[in-house]
Amino acid sequence: MQVTMATSPAKPDQANEDFTAATPSGVVLLDGAGLSGTTSRCSHGVAWYTRQLGGALIAGLADDSDQKLPAILSEAIKQTAALHEDTCHLDELGTPSATVIMLRTNRDHLEYLVLADSVLILDQADDAPLVISDDREAKIGQHYRAAMDNLANGTPEHDQARRDYVQALRPHRNKSGGFWVAAADPRAADEAIVGSRSIKDVTAAALLSDGVSRLTDRFGLTDWTGLLTILHDHGPAELIRRRRLRPTGRALAPWEGSRRRDRRLLHATTRRIALLLRLPNCASKGQP
Numbered sequence: 001m002q003v004t005m006a007t008s009p010a011k012p013d014q015a016n017e018d019f020t021a022a023t024p025s026g027v028v029l030l031d032g033a034g035l036s037g038t039t040s041r042c043s044h045g046v047a048w049y050t051r052q053l054g055g056a057l058i059a060g061l062a063d064d065s066d067q068k069l070p071a072i073l074s075e076a077i078k079q080t081a082a083l084h085e086d087t088c089h090l091d092e093l094g095t096p097s098a099t100v101i102m103l104r105t106n107r108d109h110l111e112y113l114v115l116a117d118s119v120l121i122l123d124q125a126d127d128a129p130l131v132i133s134d135d136r137e138a139k140i141g142q143h144y145r146a147a148m149d150n151l152a153n154g155t156p157e158h159d160q161a162r163r164d165y166v167q168a169l170r171p172h173r174n175k176s177g178g179f180w181v182a183a184a185d186p187r188a189a190d191e192a193i194v195g196s197r198s199i200k201d202v203t204a205a206a207l208l209s210d211g212v213s214r215l216t217d218r219f220g221l222t223d224w225t226g227l228l229t230i231l232h233d234h235g236p237a238e239l240i241r242r243r244r245l246r247p248t249g250r251a252l253a254p255w256e257g258s259r260r261r262d263r264r265l266l267h268a269t270t271r272r273i274a275l276l277l278r279l280p281n282c283a284s285k286g287q288p
């Protein structure tokens with residue numbers, strides 16, 4: 001299989017809090033959850049957390065055992081928590097967290113795990129793309145995000161509204177009836193979406209942080225097929241670059257579709273990470 005990826009931090013001078021890595025048979029992608037200015041009682045920070053958790057996950061995937069993906073995630077969360085439980089407060093207010101996507105080829109199947117709001121798209125040989133994401137946080141967030149959405153991105157007022165939004169969500173995080181992310185509680189692994197597909201039915205997989213997937217699932221600038229076409233034709237870096245460089249007022253490119261939304265949101269300075277994994281039968285898609 002062939003893997004290409006691109007990532008960019010929210011701001012050039014900010015540590016990249018995303019993580020991705022690949023082995024010959026698997027990939028992981030983590031989108032770290034943290035926000036400057038909010039209270040954290042972990043001295044290490046989100047970038048450190050995603051590197052530690054991601055490293056443990058890729059080591060678990062590289063193991064030849066048939067350990068299930070949730071078991072690998074659960075163990076990795078425990079290992080990472082053990083690295084700083086003696087020095088940091090790992091309660092729900094203080095623990096860095098991350099979304100997780102894991103993908104592994106296992107004999108003739110492609111196995112996946114998705115935890116929280118990163119998006120996995122499976123490009124299928126003879127069917128529409130299969131989109132896998134956990135929307136529990138988005139559904140709960142709808143009740144709290146109006147103030148943030150009505151402010152221009154990048155302004156102090158928006159930054160404060162975003163901090164308020166994150167604080168409002170915290171009582172729902174890693175709680176029954178709320179939403180789950182990888183943090184310090186290994187029970188989150190049991191809340192992940194898991195599944196598998198026959199490898200012969202899948203030509204490629206796209207792994208996207210919500211900063212990239214919002215192009216489709218929030219702003220409707222293209223559909224999932226269109227987003228996959230951009231990835232296939234231009235690669236993950238181009239997908240991220242086009243969003244970043246578009247000046248306000250420029251006409252939307254054809255691939256962006258016709259549904260113009262709030263431009264302040266389109267220029268959001270969110271972290272972005274995108275990975276495209278091409279499987280062996282990718283080249284044959286669409287051919288007789």
Ligand SMILES: [Zn+2]
Pocket residue numbers: 041042043044045084087088
């Ligand atoms: Zn810590």
